[in-house]
Amino acid sequence: xxxxxxxxxxxxxxxxxxxxxxxxxxxxxxxxxxxxxxxxxxxxxxxxxxxxxxxxxxxxxxxxxxxxxxxxxxxxxxxxxxxxxxxxxxxxxxxxxxxxxxxxxxxxxxxxxxxxxxxxxxxxxxxxxxxxxxxxxxxxxxxxxxxxxxxxxxxxxxxxxxxxxxxxxxxxxxxxxxxxxxxxxxxxxxxxxxxxxxxxxxxxxxxxxxxxxxxxxxxxxxxxxxxxxxxxxxxxxxxxxxxxxxxxxxxxxxxxxxxxxxxxxxxxxxxxxxxxxxxxxxxxxxxxxxxxxxxxxxxxxxxxxxxxxxxxxxxxxxxxx
Amino acid sequence: xxxxxxxxxxxxxxxxxxxxxxxxxxxxxxxxxxxxxxxxxxxxxxxxxxxxxxxxxxxxxxxxxxxxxxxxxxxxxxxxxxxxxxxxxxxxxxxxxxxxxxxxxxxxxxxxxxxxxxxxxxxxxxxxxxxxxxxxxxxxxxxxxxxxxxxxxxxxxxxxxxxxxxxxxxxxxxxxxxxxxxxxxxxxxxxxxxxxxxxxxxxxxxxxxxxxxxxxxxxxxxxxxxxxxxxxxxxxxxxxxxxxxxxxxxxxxxxxxxxxxxxxxxxxxxxxxxxxxxxxxxxxxxxxxxxxxxxxxxxxxxxxxx
Numbered sequence: 001x002x003x004x005x006x007x008x009x010x011x012x013x014x015x016x017x018x019x020x021x022x023x024x025x026x027x028x029x030x031x032x033x034x035x036x037x038x039x040x041x042x043x044x045x046x047x048x049x050x051x052x053x054x055x056x057x058x059x060x061x062x063x064x065x066x067x068x069x070x071x072x073x074x075x076x077x078x079x080x081x082x083x084x085x086x087x088x089x090x091x092x093x094x095x096x097x098x099x100x101x102x103x104x105x106x107x108x109x110x111x112x113x114x115x116x117x118x119x120x121x122x123x124x125x126x127x128x129x130x131x132x133x134x135x136x137x138x139x140x141x142x143x144x145x146x147x148x149x150x151x152x153x154x155x156x157x158x159x160x161x162x163x164x165x166x167x168x169x170x171x172x173x174x175x176x177x178x179x180x181x182x183x184x185x186x187x188x189x190x191x192x193x194x195x196x197x198x199x200x201x202x203x204x205x206x207x208x209x210x211x212x213x214x215x216x217x218x219x220x221x222x223x224x225x226x227x228x229x230x231x232x233x234x235x236x237x238x239x240x241x242x243x244x245x246x247x248x249x250x251x252x253x254x255x256x257x258x259x260x261x262x263x264x265x266x267x268x269x270x271x272x273x274x275x276x277x278x279x280x281x282x283x284x285x286x287x288x289x290x291x292x293x294x295x296x297x298x299x300x301x302x303x304x305x306x307x308x309x310x311x312x313x314x315x316x317x318x319x320x321x
Numbered sequence: 322x323x324x325x326x327x328x329x330x331x332x333x334x335x336x337x338x339x340x341x342x343x344x345x346x347x348x349x350x351x352x353x354x355x356x357x358x359x360x361x362x363x364x365x366x367x368x369x370x371x372x373x374x375x376x377x378x379x380x381x382x383x384x385x386x387x388x389x390x391x392x393x394x395x396x397x398x399x400x401x402x403x404x405x406x407x408x409x410x411x412x413x414x415x416x417x418x419x420x421x422x423x424x425x426x427x428x429x430x431x432x433x434x435x436x437x438x439x440x441x442x443x444x445x446x447x448x449x450x451x452x453x454x455x456x457x458x459x460x461x462x463x464x465x466x467x468x469x470x471x472x473x474x475x476x477x478x479x480x481x482x483x484x485x486x487x488x489x490x491x492x493x494x495x496x497x498x499x500x501x502x503x504x505x506x507x508x509x510x511x512x513x514x515x516x517x518x519x520x521x522x523x524x525x526x527x528x529x530x531x532x533x534x535x536x537x538x539x540x541x542x543x544x545x546x547x548x549x550x551x552x553x554x555x556x557x558x559x560x561x562x563x564x565x566x567x568x569x570x571x572x573x574x575x576x577x578x579x580x581x582x583x584x585x586x587x588x589x590x591x592x593x594x595x596x597x598x599x600x601x602x603x604x605x606x607x608x609x610x611x612x613x614x615x616x617x618x619x620x621x622x623x624x625x626x627x
Contacts, residue, residue: 026435032510034436037428040421040480041440047460047477048447054456064463113352116345125346131610132353135360138605140539142562143598147359149565150366150591155377157362191356203617223341248449256542260565274454281455282546294453305449 058292064285078292088293090268091276094182095297098272099253101186103246109194111235114201115227130202133195141256148188148261149175175261178269185257200242201235208234244312248305251297273297367391367595374592390596399552400560400600407557407601410474411537417479418533419526425480426488427514431500448482458546468547471554478537484529491525492518527615535605557601564594 027034058078060071082088113133120126136144151157154171162168174180212230221229255274262270271279273293281290361381366374370385378384394400428434429441457477467473495518503517519526541558548554 023435030431030434030510033428033431033434036424036510036514037434037436037440040425041436041443043480044444044447044482047457048450048452049443051452051456051460052450054452054459064459116348119341119345120349121342125349127613129349129353131613132356134609134613134616135606136356138535138539138609139360139602140541140558140561142539142541142558142565143602146561146565146594146598147363150363150595151359153377157358157380160378191359195356199616223339260562277454282458287455287459290455291453294455298451298453301451302449 054291055295057288058295060288062288062291064287074288078288079296081289082292082296087271088273088276091271091273091293092296094258094269095251095253095272095274097182098185098258099250101182102189102253103250105186105190106193106197106246107239107243109190110197111201111232111239113194114198114205114235115231117198117202118205118231119223119227130195130199133198135195136192137196139192141260144188144192145257145260148184152184175263176265178266181262181266181269185254185261188257189254200238204235204238205231240312244305244308247308248301250304251301363595363598366592367599369592371592387592390592391600393593394596394600399555400557400597402553403555403557403560406471406554407538410471410556411534414475414478414537415530415534417475418481418484419530421480422484422529423488423519423522423526424514426485426492427518428510429485430489430492431510444482444485461547469551469554470548473543473547474537474556477543481533484532488522488525488529491522495521524615527612531609531612531615535609538605557597561594561597561601564590564597 057068057071059073059075061074061077062071117126117129120129139147152159152174154173158174159168159171163171172180174184208230212234213226216226216230251273253272255272258270258272259275259278262275273296277290277293277297280286280293358381362379365379365381365383367390368386368388369379369383370387371389373385429437429444431437461473461477462468465476467476499517499521500513503513508517539558541556541562544554544556544559545562549559
């Protein structure tokens with residue numbers, strides 16, 4: 001009502017000042033809503049926007065002891081340093097590799113689990129499977145890495161199983177070999193999150209009209225045909241939204257598991273951009289270089305996010321932005 | 322049913338005596354074993370004698386039963402302190418986060434609110450643009466001077482944008498008439514939020530509270546980064562993380578059982594670590610099955626475009 005009055009008023013009065021006046025009057029009337037939200041705006045201003053200011057130090061030779069603008073400007077020197085360093089390039093490669101593995105596994109396994117769980121008619125059994133598979137999601141990475149070390153060491157269950165199946169003839173040092181690291185991270189993620197990530201697909205499948213399945217049965221579709229032509233298309237929009245979201249977060253290949261599980265011998269395979277930044281920034285005190293690494297990561301994330309969104313729009317899918 | 326129809330149906334796996342349900346159930350049981358075995362093995366290890374555990378090969382049941390690991394960890398008073406710190410941070414963080422998030426979601430769900438668009442955009446951008454580890458570290462450590470205080474656990478984690486969007490979507494889905502009629506009766510926004518909307522959002526509040534509480538309970542990195550030098554502020558997960566660092570070496574140095582037995586007393590880090598794992602995971606393990614019905618609400622609301 002109030003808004004309607006103001007818009008008509010604007011046509012024959014001094015529009016700009018009236019609009020301004022109207023804004024402050026409305027804000028005063030909505031002061032309780034403002035009290036609920038403006039403090040949080042200031043909070044994110046401090047914790048999310050203010051640190052972006054720190055990005056300028058990536059273009060300086062920053063020494064925390066000096067006042068900010070007395071540091072020397074060096075242009076892109078820190079970025080050049082990064083890209084001339086094999087260690088950083090390996091960190092970029094590792095981040096992409098593990099992120100890619102996690103992205104694919106993170107869709108394939110939960111969707112398969114949801115498809116097969118959806119076929120279970122005994123409700124009690126279904127719920128038991130769900131409760132059990134959600135369990136690892138609630139364990140911390142510290143615990144999961146501890147368990148993984150126990151399972152994977154030379155006398156651990158994995159080696160014993162492989163030995164007894166005669167797939168190997170002496171224990172494999174899974175955690176001490178770089179070439180296993182990415183895949184271990186991938187499979188441990190599956191162990192931890194597969195059940196949890198299937199929740200959303202199951203919810204989408206249970207929303208599918210049962211008449212569709214009945215019609216398909218009449219047409220002679222078997223179980224797998226029904227999965228392929230009804231269940232899978234039924235979760236398509238959920239899948240697309242999650243895909244775009246996950247591409248935006250692709251550079252977050254995980255931090256804790258690599259940090260906790262990666263030992264020095266496998267560092268060439270385990271170190272990600274975040275760990276690189278942490279090492280150079282906090283341990284070695286080379287803030288400018290570490291911040292430059294962080295900027296690189298953020299810029300790539302934003303580029304991935306916007307292109308995924310653009311592609312989705314082109315394909316006529318729902319978008320996030 | 323004619324023979325031909327029967328044959329066709331059989332071919333499609335629709336025949337009444339299809340073996341699919343059994344194969345499927347067997348697969349699910351295998352999956353449960355795959356999920357539970359590592360967890361139960363840890364429990365078994367924690368009740369096993371330390372020296373004996375080094376021989377390896379313990380399955381789902383302790384081979385030489387011993388409570389020694391639990392006795393050892395509970396003799397050290399640091400674990401009581403860590404429990405206290407972990408519980409306090411989880412409780413305070415959860416309460417503050419849930420109240421602030423739902424208050425903000427309510428304000429941003431009101432279509433007539435003039436700052437709605439501006440604040441929402443400012444918040445959503447933070448989901449994708451992140452200054453990164455080091456600038457945040459410098460803010461908390463240098464600018465705000467929060468390191469070596471309890472508040473470093475609370476203040477940087479008051480709010481999560483993702484949870485706000487979940488909650489806001491849920492509130493927008495509630496019937497408008499609820500708010501309208503209360504407004505006509507002259508109710509202010511705080512009253513509306515606290516007496517009318519908040520009670521209706523309890524399913525989402527439960528989900529968000531669970532997410533925040535699990536995150537708080539399981540976090541160790543903030544302790545590692547800011548409070549490592551202050552033993553009184555160590556959390557349970559951080560204690561465990563320190564044990565992880567010390568057991569890693571012995572597990573990977575490929576030492577023989579004899580070596581290992583020689584340089585340990587009665588308990589070894591492996592069983593101690595298992596005991597701390599059990600102690601620190603038990604509270605969440607006891608709670609989550611009862612909150613299961615809320616997960617679906619929280620997760621499916623979240624996947625809808627905000």
